[in-house]
Amino acid sequence: MDHTIIIGAGQAGLAAGYHLRRRGLPFTVLEADHRVGGSWHHRWDSMRLFTQVDKLGLPGLPFPQDELFPSGARMAEYLGAYATHVGMDVRTGVRVDGIFRDGDLLTVTAGPQAFTAANVILATGADRVPRVPAFAGELSPAVVQLHSVDYRNPAQLQPGAVAVVGAGNSGADVALDVAPTHPVVLAGRHPGHVPLRIESQLMRRVVFPLVAYTWTHVLTRDTRAGRRSREKMLSGHGDPLIRVKPRDLDAAGVRRAARVTDVRDGLPVTADGEVLDVRNVVWATGFRPGHEWIDLPGLDSSGLLDNERGAVTGQPGLYVLGQLFQYRFASHTAFGVAHDAELVTADIARRAARPVAPAGGRRVPRTA
Secondary structure, rough: OOOOEOOOHHHHHHHHHHHHHHHHOOOEEEOOOOOHHHHHHHHHOOOOOOOOHHHEEEOOOOOOOOOOOEEEHHHHHHHHHHHHOOOEEEEEEOOOOEEEEEOOOOEEEEEOOOEOOOEEEEEOOOEEEEOOOHHHHHOOOOOEEEEEOOOOHHHHHOOOOOOOOOOOOOHHHHHHHHHHOOOEEEEOOOOHHHHHOOOHHHHHHHHHHHHHHHHHHHOOOOOOHHHHHHHHHOOOOOOOOOOHHHHHHHHOEEEEEOOOOEEEEEEEEEOOOOEOOOEEEOOOOOEEEEOOEEEOOOOOOOOOOEOOOOOEEOOOOEEEOOOOOOOOOOOOOOHHHHHHHHHHHHHHHHHHOOEOOOOOOEEEEOOO
């Protein structure tokens, strides 16, 4: 059996499907959401991608050029159109909860359903489980709490001050979105910022194309500069603010505070002892990989999966896409993951072409 199961119908899973189809290899895509595009349907209303539109198209279908930095909803719409255009077998509403080995094959379970395949591609994104500090449960029940994954717009919040906890790109975006209707404090270490406006012609025509090329073709695990960059990325150094500048936060009246490290009397407390008297908290504290549901002997599923160009180490037939610096700096980005998908599907094609031994022991070629 040379069938491949792809878990996730975002850009990573659909790019893998495109390359498998081009090679004539059968596959099925399983998506937990009821629509193709998965998590792109669940972003805040004002969210815009950082990648300009000409870099967002997947192989075989350009991204519509109607806005420079599309919304998450626009990306989801494109992915749905892409799956239809390529003609993929995508099964939505199928939430995978286990992977088990059955001899040389892998069995994927989703509740009462089970799928068996020679290969499984994990295309669920760089991180999938929201990260919230343990002390969040100590906040007063009177404080509305949301993780950024659940935030859509300020109407979800009650009147009164809002603490956005986490000062990275998501936190800064949410703080600006909330500021017109609520007093906002943005708590967390300032990660620095890109000095140029990403909408500027210099950024669009010179800087971003150079950055995209470098992230995709220069900073890889095969180069010394890439390995140094990967070590820094995986050590937890956050990205600088890309769209929002400190002066934007100041102009909107967003106050800055230190990291939230504790709770006192039901309210968040910062590292320097300030009690934030707020009625709402939005946790912009990131995500973790969340691979614990995979039950394979010898697999360390506690964090990022160790792999070689997407092939998970020690697990024949299991592949991953979209991890942080999986093979290249851009592996987890909308424009970088398609390149990694081609590496993964090339390895699957090599596996499908291997000769196998029948019961009598004579080796015969295997057809795809």
